[in-house]
Amino acid sequence: DVKVTQSSRYLVKRTGEKVFLECVQDMDHENMFWYRQDPGLGLRLIYFSYDVKMKEKGDIPEGYSVSREKKERFSLILESASTNQTSMYLCASRGHMNTEAFFGQGTRLTVV
Amino acid sequence: AQRVTQPEKLLSVFKGAPVELKCNYSYSGSPELFWYVQYSRQRLQLLLRHISRESIKGFTADLNKGETSFHLKKPFAQEEDSAMYYCALTRGYNQGGKLIFGQGTELSVKP
Numbered sequence: 001d002v003k004v005t006q007s008s009r010y011l012v013k014r015t016g017e018k019v020f021l022e023c024v025q026d027m028d029h030e031n032m033f034w035y036r037q038d039p040g041l042g043l044r045l046i047y048f049s050y051d052v053k054m055k056e057k058g059d060i061p062e063g064y065s066v067s068r069e070k071k072e073r074f075s076l077i078l079e080s081a082s083t084n085q086t087s088m089y090l091c092a093s094r095g096h097m098n099t100e101a102f103f104g105q106g107t108r109l110t111v112v
Numbered sequence: 113a114q115r116v117t118q119p120e121k122l123l124s125v126f127k128g129a130p131v132e133l134k135c136n137y138s139y140s141g142s143p144e145l146f147w148y149v150q151y152s153r154q155r156l157q158l159l160l161r162h163i164s165r166e167s168i169k170g171f172t173a174d175l176n177k178g179e180t181s182f183h184l185k186k187p188f189a190q191e192e193d194s195a196m197y198y199c200a201l202t203r204g205y206n207q208g209g210k211l212i213f214g215q216g217t218e219l220s221v222k223p
Contacts, residue, residue, distance in 0.1 A: 040215065042118070042198060042216040048211070059212075092156075092211070099146075101146075103156040
């Protein structure tokens with residue numbers, strides 16, 4: 001059973017805090033993605049990584065950074081959380097030879 | 113640039129009626145197109161992909177390169193089809209790269 005696991009289902013953080021969202025996959029996939037999901041806006045790509053230590057900006061990278069030190073783990077970092085980063089965050093992974101993307105359960109982040 | 117557009121935020125139909133969820137894309141090369149679905153309180157999951165040319169849960173989608181569209185269709189909607197549907201695009205088969213999604217369409221099937 002394939003798995004993408006996000007470390008938290010719900011998080012509440014204060015404005016200005018540094019926030020880490022963790023994602024782990026057990027499928028040996030090369031590609032990993034971070035999206036935010038907002039009503040009416042769909043899934044917007046924040047960053048993706050196509051290999052260890054390799055990353056590429058998505059459509060809305062401002063205010064975020066990422067880290068991929070190991071193949072199975074992809075972390076999203078909010079350097080200084082702001083209220084407009086309150087959202088549902090989804091992690092996904094996808095292999096080069098398997099075109100299906102698998103998603104985590106999501107982390108609902110509230111910044112107060 | 114890659115872009116996916118789903119013009120309808122909400123589509124409401126009665127059980128047994130035909131359904132068509134629209135998806136238009138822009139991409140300069142040969143894309144790979146997908147439909148993903150998210151049922152209430154569940155993870156986003158793949159519904160179908162254009163290269164498979166298969167029917168899943170009665171849904172089909174045909175890639176029309178001339179109109180740059182990949183509309184999702186079902187002849188007779190069921191209540192259990194109620195969900196959020198997302199169209200997605202990436203580079204051609206097995207090339208990896210960005211996976212871009214549309215804004216999503218919420219399908220509501222009424223009894």
